[in-house]
Amino acid sequence: MTELVKVCDLQVAVRTGAGVDVPIVHGADFSLHKGEVLALIGESGSGKTTIALSLMGYARSGCHIVGGSVQVDGTDLLTLSDSKLTKVRGRTVSYIAQSAAAAFNPAITIMNQVIESAMIHKTCSRKEAEKKAIGLFRELALPDPEHIGERYPHQVSGGQLQRLMAAMALITDPILVILDEPTTALDVTTQIEVLRAFKKVVRERNTTAVYVSHDLAVVAQMADRIVVLKNGEIQENSLTKDLLIEPKHEYTKSLLSAMKPESRQDTATQTIMDLETSTPLLEVRNLEVCFEKDKRVLQDIDLKIRRGSTVGVIGESGSGKTTLARSIVGLVEPSLGNIYLDGEALNASASGRTREQLRRVQYVFQNADTALNPLHTVEDILARPLSFYHGMKGQKRRDRVAELLSLVHLPDSIAKRRPTELSGGQKQRINLARALAAEPDIILCDEVTSALDTVVGAAILELMADLRQKLKVSYLFISHDISMVQAICDEVVVLYSGFKVEQGAGESFKRPPFHPYTQLLIDSVPEMKQGWLESTGANHEALPKIAPEKANVVLCPFLDRCSVRIEGKCNQVIPARKKLEKGNQIFCHHSFSNQKAQEIEVEKQPISQLQSV
Numbered sequence: 001m002t003e004l005v006k007v008c009d010l011q012v013a014v015r016t017g018a019g020v021d022v023p024i025v026h027g028a029d030f031s032l033h034k035g036e037v038l039a040l041i042g043e044s045g046s047g048k049t050t051i052a053l054s055l056m057g058y059a060r061s062g063c064h065i066v067g068g069s070v071q072v073d074g075t076d077l078l079t080l081s082d083s084k085l086t087k088v089r090g091r092t093v094s095y096i097a098q099s100a101a102a103a104f105n106p107a108i109t110i111m112n113q114v115i116e117s118a119m120i121h122k123t124c125s126r127k128e129a130e131k132k133a134i135g136l137f138r139e140l141a142l143p144d145p146e147h148i149g150e151r152y153p154h155q156v157s158g159g160q161l162q163r164l165m166a167a168m169a170l171i172t173d174p175i176l177v178i179l180d181e182p183t184t185a186l187d188v189t190t191q192i193e194v195l196r197a198f199k200k201v202v203r204e205r206n207t208t209a210v211y212v213s214h215d216l217a218v219v220a221q222m223a224d225r226i227v228v229l230k231n232g233e234i235q236e237n238s239l240t241k242d243l244l245i246e247p248k249h250e251y252t253k254s255l256l257s258a259m260k261p262e263s264r265q266d267t268a269t270q271t272i273m274d275l276e277t278s279t280p281l282l283e284v285r286n287l288e289v290c291f292e293k294d295k296r297v298l299q300d301i302d303l304k305i306r307r308g309s310t311v312g313v314i315g316e317s318g319s320g321k322t323t324l325a326r327s328i329v330g331l332v333e334p335s336l337g338n339i340y341l342d343g344e345a346l347n348a349s350a351s352g353r354t355r356e357q358l359r360r361v362q363y364v365f366q367n368a369d370t371a372l373n374p375l376h377t378v379e380d381i382l383a384r385p386l387s388f389y390h391g392m393k394g395q396k397r398r399d400r401v402a403e404l405l406s407l408v409h410l411p412d413s414i415a416k417r418r419p420t421e422l423s424g425g426q427k428q429r430i431n432l433a434r435a436l437a438a439e440p441d442i443i444l445c446d447e448v449t450s451a452l453d454t455v456v457g458a459a460i461l462e463l464m465a466d467l468r469q470k471l472k473v474s475y476l477f478i479s480h481d482i483s484m485v486q487a488i489c490d491e492v493v494v495l496y497s498g499f500k501v502e503q504g505a506g507e508s509f510k511r512p513p514f515h516p517y518t519q520l521l522i523d524s525v526p527e528m529k530q531g532w533l534e535s536t537g538a539n540h541e542a543l544p545k546i547a548p549e550k551a552n553v554v555l556c557p558f559l560d561r562c563s564v565r566i567e568g569k570c571n572q573v574i575p576a577r578k579k580l581e582k583g584n585q586i587f588c589h590h591s592f593s594n595q596k597a598q599e600i601e602v603e604k605q606p607i608s609q610l611q612s613v
Contacts, residue, residue: 011028057080057089072093115171178209209222220240235249281341305476311475321480329444361441374418501518514584
């Protein structure tokens, strides 16, 4: 086989303000053959992206390559001038970034951006480039490939934009493609579509690729070989099949272990929660949220959270998870329904709530980078809620800041640092500590681990479980990862397109039957074995429409994607909400053969008796 890429003794350093070089990549060595896919994995700060960028002869601001060689097709990129490197980047070596939304210009059509590299490097005429782009759109399973290029980035979904960025990278037929965490920001159902498209086009084109990720289960579907990194050093370099079965290094074993979330509930055997007893800490009744001229994004949502419990809300992007959480804290005003705290109705808007009500319900945002002010020190960030809610000043406040840092397992010395000086995991701990500073009764956690690597994410979940025990705080945990939610939550709510399609105890989500959408979520979680992508039964494509007789009638929201739908029933009669024998409530027509089902709401109605919306 032809050795296409060879990296020898690569060393990268970051220069401090005092002019001192601090090594961050310590003598990396690896190679790739033609058509091979190599994965670089490790936690945040391990050097994955730094090494990947060096394959373009590039180092990020503040960093520089201080030694070694990077040969691509026989040319050492580290010996090239800037002008020659410009001709390599986007032509010989292409890059697919983690955030497609940040990579695309919102003011330029998709086609113009996809073919831009071909125009710059003059690999073909504009007409040929557009024809080639349409072919790539088709290969990447994008909808309406002949016309999608006429749209703007905001007019396509996140998963489609990620695939369009792949088309942008492949338009020049590069020798090497670098994929830097291309599915990390996607929900599980979208991720599987993108992975399938990437794998198909990479294999069919015999593309040589480097795949950067922290998720072993994802790279197991793409990579022939895996390089494991920690603190800028290679810990292991093995064939994927060997590493998954018998990892050699202890660190690799810890990564594999972190991929398997363990149940963190208080009792060994979790009992199914009775939703009808006692006054809950927080209750949502008949909640509806409308945007843009009566466009409903949440409908008929009921939810109860008891003191000291953890309730998970799962669903793919656009299901209404974040809108629900923002409604609870008063950042989005519902059009119908009520929210109660200890039985007392809360004002729909945060501005109409008392300071005490605001204190008791806190929100931890998904992206700590945008949630924390980069100009403020950690001490300033934590001091603000201490002053606002508790009137703390001076030494008492400084002592409490130190206590909060200790509570989230961070050293006192970090108080004088700014968010830009912290790792992703440290910033998320500060994000959580700020919420804890208010001494709340309930914390709403919006995808708090989705942007973190596996090891750090597992540590954050462990921390949250410890705080639940110590402080008796309740959580609403929003995620798209059903395996994580069922491991840490007492109760799970599944949302799809603004509807609550299933609800039940966390333990009950470990055994079927499930709502068809819940089953799709379960089937979409990657497993740490090669071939899973081809063997999984998860199918995310829309099925042929079976339209209702009356237009604009709300029936089953999952109708167009459900593989077990019943024509003449699912498209004619609104489902009743049923309670299965195992305790789950489902919004579905199916009565499962091994489960007794009891309808818990009004009788289902035919279309002729329903009002259009």
